[in-house]
Amino acid sequence: MIKPEAFKKITEVPRGTIPPDPVATDSLKGVPRHQTNPSRWDGSGWDAFVGELSSSGVKISQGRASCSVYITDGGGMAAGLPRGILVGRSSEDIALTLRAAQKYGVPVTVRGGGLTTEGESVSFGGLQLDMRGMSRVLDIDGDAMTVRTEAGIYWHSLAEALRRRGLDYLSAPLNMTASVGGTLGVGGIDINSPRLGCSADQALSLKVVTPTGEVVECNERENSELFERVLLGYGQFGVITEATLKVRPFTPITMHYFYYSSLREAIRDLQFLAEEDAADYVGILTMMDRAINMLVAFDSDEREREFFARYRGRIRGHGEIGFALRMAARYALHPWKVKEALYLLERKRTLMPSFSPAEHMDGKKIIDRSVVFSHAVWKFWGGRQMVIPDLSASAGKFSEAVERGNEVCKRYFPRYTLYCVGIKLSGDKPRYELSCIPPDAKGIAYGCEFEPMLEDRYYSRDYLQSFKNEIYDIGVDMGTSYYRFGGMMKGYIRRVFGDELVDKHLAMKREADPGMVLNPDVIF
Amino acid sequence: MPGAMDGYERCNGCGVCTLSCPVWQQSHDVVLTFMGRALALQRGAKPEDLRDSIGACLLCGSCEPVCPMGVSTVGVTLRLRAALNGAAPEELTQKHAASSAKNGAMLIPDAALRERSGLLERVKTLLGIDVAEDDGADIAGAFEAGHASNAQRAGAFLKPLAGLREVVTSNGIFKRYIRGVLPGLEVTGLGEALVRLPAVRAALRPTDLYVIEARAYNADFDRCAPFYTALGRQTGCAMNLDLQRIAIPTGACRTADIECKSAPKIPEQIRWIFEGRNFQRIVVEAAEDIGYLRENVGVPVLHVAELAGAALQ
Numbered sequence: 001m002i003k004p005e006a007f008k009k010i011t012e013v014p015r016g017t018i019p020p021d022p023v024a025t026d027s028l029k030g031v032p033r034h035q036t037n038p039s040r041w042d043g044s045g046w047d048a049f050v051g052e053l054s055s056s057g058v059k060i061s062q063g064r065a066s067c068s069v070y071i072t073d074g075g076g077m078a079a080g081l082p083r084g085i086l087v088g089r090s091s092e093d094i095a096l097t098l099r100a101a102q103k104y105g106v107p108v109t110v111r112g113g114g115l116t117t118e119g120e121s122v123s124f125g126g127l128q129l130d131m132r133g134m135s136r137v138l139d140i141d142g143d144a145m146t147v148r149t150e151a152g153i154y155w156h157s158l159a160e161a162l163r164r165r166g167l168d169y170l171s172a173p174l175n176m177t178a179s180v181g182g183t184l185g186v187g188g189i190d191i192n193s194p195r196l197g198c199s200a201d202q203a204l205s206l207k208v209v210t211p212t213g214e215v216v217e218c219n220e221r222e223n224s225e226l227f228e229r230v231l232l233g234y235g236q237f238g239v240i241t242e243a244t245l246k247v248r249p250f251t252p253i254t255m256h257y258f259y260y261s262s263l264r265e266a267i268r269d270l271q272f273l274a275e276e277d278a279a280d281y282v283g284i285l286t287m288m289d290r291a292i293n294m295l296v297a298f299d300s301d302e303r304e305r306e307f308f309a310r311y312r313g314r315i316r317g318h319g320e321i322g323f324a325l326r327m328a329a330r331y332a333l334h335p336w337k338v339k340e341a342l343y344l345l346e347r348k349r350t351l352m353p354s355f356s357p358a359e360h361m362d363g364k365k366i367i368d369r370s371v372v373f374s375h376a377v378w379k380f381w382g383g384r385q386m387v388i389p390d391l392s393a394s395a396g397k398f399s400e401a402v403e404r405g406n407e408v409c410k411r412y413f414p415r416y417t418l419y420c421v422g423i424k425l426s427g428d429k430p431r432y433e434l435s436c437i438p439p440d441a442k443g444i445a446y447g448c449e450f451e452p453m454l455e456d457r458y459y460s461r462d463y464l465q466s467f468k469n470e471i472y473d474i475g476v477d478m479g480t481s482y483y484r485f486g487g488m489m490k491g492y493i494r495r496v497f498g499d500e501l502v503d504k505h506l507a508m509k510r511e512a513d514p515g516m517v518l519n520p521d522v523i524f
Numbered sequence: 525m526p527g528a529m530d531g532y533e534r535c536n537g538c539g540v541c542t543l544s545c546p547v548w549q550q551s552h553d554v555v556l557t558f559m560g561r562a563l564a565l566q567r568g569a570k571p572e573d574l575r576d577s578i579g580a581c582l583l584c585g586s587c588e589p590v591c592p593m594g595v596s597t598v599g600v601t602l603r604l605r606a607a608l609n610g611a612a613p614e615e616l617t618q619k620h621a622a623s624s625a626k627n628g629a630m631l632i633p634d635a636a637l638r639e640r641s642g643l644l645e646r647v648k649t650l651l652g653i654d655v656a657e658d659d660g661a662d663i664a665g666a667f668e669a670g671h672a673s674n675a676q677r678a679g680a681f682l683k684p685l686a687g688l689r690e691v692v693t694s695n696g697i698f699k700r701y702i703r704g705v706l707p708g709l710e711v712t713g714l715g716e717a718l719v720r721l722p723a724v725r726a727a728l729r730p731t732d733l734y735v736i737e738a739r740a741y742n743a744d745f746d747r748c749a750p751f752y753t754a755l756g757r758q759t760g761c762a763m764n765l766d767l768q769r770i771a772i773p774t775g776a777c778r779t780a781d782i783e784c785k786s787a788p789k790i791p792e793q794i795r796w797i798f799e800g801r802n803f804q805r806i807v808v809e810a811a812e813d814i815g816y817l818r819e820n821v822g823v824p825v826l827h828v829a830e831l832a833g834a835a836l837q
Contacts, residue, residue, distance in 0.1 A: 066560075068563070069559075154542075164800025358750045359769045371767050378536075379592040
């Protein structure tokens with residue numbers, strides 16, 4: 001328990017400057033610690049803010065029941081309550097809102113799908129800007145193979161519109177209810193990211209409302225600095241209201257599974273296949289470190305044939321029967337672990353059919369894989385709390401990072417899942433600075449999520465936070481990055497990226513957002 | 525209300541239920557969706573606080589099959605309506621024992637089908653079953669609106685059904701209602717019953733858009749999704765199914781007299797069903813869809829029962 005006297009050492013600083021880090025650099029290692037929510041904004045200026053917007057035709061909803069819908073995010077551990085909600089319907093309305101927010105000092109927290117896990121999309125007493133009001137697909141260009149969409153749209157809804165024209169997006173998170181704009185601000189990792197990169201790298205052009213309320217079109221040639229700051233920018237440098245993205249012809253996929261009992265071997269094969277571009281989709285999904293499954297999938301029969309001809313013999317993964325025999329032998333020699341064996345069997349029995357539901361199968365091909373995978377993710381890994389710390393590492397560090405994280409998982413939870421994917425990089429882009437892309441990654445980066453199966457057990461917030469801290473401490477020790485490092489985990493930003501880089505971005509943030517009103521307490 | 529809104533507490537805010545929701549499709553206001561209601565209830569809201577959201581719902585059931593937490597989303601919404609109207613939930617879940625002693629089937633038509641006497645006769649002939657004298661329209665309306673159903677009236681309606689093997693209904697909400705009160709009775713949507721007939725199925729064309737009656741389909745998703753997926757593959761026709769294989773409603777299914785400014789607009793729903801699809805003919809399962817679709821498109825619109833007639837001609 002933190003004694004009240006400790007708080008007296010923290011100096012009060014006015015909004016607009018970065019307060020001292022509430023946690024010293026040496027206080028995290030091995031010490032279970034309660035990470036608090038940011039303090040609630042005191043509401044000064046709120047009435048004038050609402051009044052000014054109302055007179056401009058922008059209506060803020062302030063009903064208690066409506067506001068309560070936004071109390072937390074996908075992680076379920078941060079708890080805030082907005083004073084009001086704006087469902088954004090146009091760039092112009094959002095521009096008016098941000099100008100007023102600067103004027104009255106009102107914090108504005110932006111939410112798309114709300115699938116953050118560290119409170120990044122939770123408003124602590126300010127305005128919640130729900131971008132899902134901007135969900136129209138504006139134009140699909142089958143010749144240029146691009147789509148222009150409002151950025152609050154769910155990836156799934158975008159897929160619906162594209163599918164009607166035989167098209168698909170390139171890569172997107174496995175969760176259907178992530179929003180395009182939110183994803184572009186964080187990265188967006190799919191199991192085809194080793195081949196196609198993250199979702200943010202699919203963006204060709206954006207319409208952005210800056211923190212001071214300018215509406216700007218930006219891309220690699222026009223307002224390119226803003227373009228690079230907003231992509232992978234965690235919502236610090238503007239609100240993405242529209243995006244032009246690459247698209248491709250829709251294809252069903254054929255999936256194969258290879259089983260491992262060694263994490264190291266599986267990771268080695270994952271990296272091999274990614275570097276060889278041997279598959280269209282490749283990732284690792286585990287049940288603890290006992291049943292390790294490498295998923296390998298193809299958009300075409302030709303790629304599938306090539307894989308089996310050139311690469312199958314060079315990876316160590318077993319087929320289902322071979323792996324089952326090995327597991328049977330293992331548990332025969334370790335009979336005291338029979339409960340674990342039964343759990344894995346039951347898990348396989350319930351989980352595997354969800355990857356091939358009849359209405360989404362055409363022979364052996366999966367149709368609308370995003371629906372299939374996302375349904376499975378929510379059904380088997382979803383809950384009112386989601387704890388998903390991760391590590392994002394360069395190729396040379398990845399195996400060690402995963403193994404160290406695995407050991408942490410074993411200490412804290414009887415059941416957990418690891419999910420590993422690669423992320424192809426598009427050269428050396430400014431957007432990768434202070435992002436989920438580790439600074440030392442060249443050509444490809446790798447990420448691993450460590451997700452405990454909370455099931456029906458109750459874990460205190462301290463316990464879950466301690467677990468996350470230990471995973472993140474590995475990142476500090478090894479010099480990796482993270483996919484999720486904001487919100488309640490923002491104490492790690494300086495530790496991982498260093499003062500020079502963080503202060504550089506803080507200076508850019510202060511220039512772009514003088515009132516520090518846009519998505520406060522996410523990064524800065 | 526203990527037990528009255530069972531299940532909402534399991535909502536984890538994933539939002540998957542919104543993806544197929546017509547209210548979400550048109551409003552993009554999460555407070556008007558099931559997820560919004562569930563999250564608000566978790567945080568202390570009362571049904572009165574959610575009146576607009578509760579009233580907007582079409583009860584199309586698009587949300588229920590896809591909920592990863594297995595929440596009975598339609599059940600919760602019905603109970604919320606009942607709570608708003610002061611109806612005791614017990615009355616709505618009154619059960620009657622179904623007798624399995626007799627064989628036999630009966631058709632319960634909805635008002636739209638009853639109004640089309642020629643079409644109704646064709647359905648009777650095709651299915652070879654009797655039409656229920658009592659179509660229970662008032663009971664369906666009360667159920668949908670959340671009003672208490674008079675026990676005597678409900679009993680009179682249900683009594684002839686209790687001895688049947690199967691009920692076929694064109695009123696999609698009855699699939700849910702009758703299954704709730706006569707759990708042993710097989711309840712089939714009219715569209716499904718008709719399209720199982722070889723003569724009807726054979727008349728479907730790859731250039732057709734087949735509009736499934738959403739309430740019956742979504743209420744029985746586990747069984748209907750594979751059936752209609754196979755139908756689509758066999759016939760080549762397009763259907764009003766989204767990527768989750770949920771039937772997109774036209775919005776015309778709403779029969780209860782519920783005033784709600786946030787309810788989905790039928791023309792918008794129809795526009796979404798048509799979006800990006802090419803077709804030369806529309807075949808519908810619900811008679812109430814015929815008029816709305818004819819207003820919005822310049823191709824022939826047939827009821828599925830008319831397919832057999834077209835083939836035989």
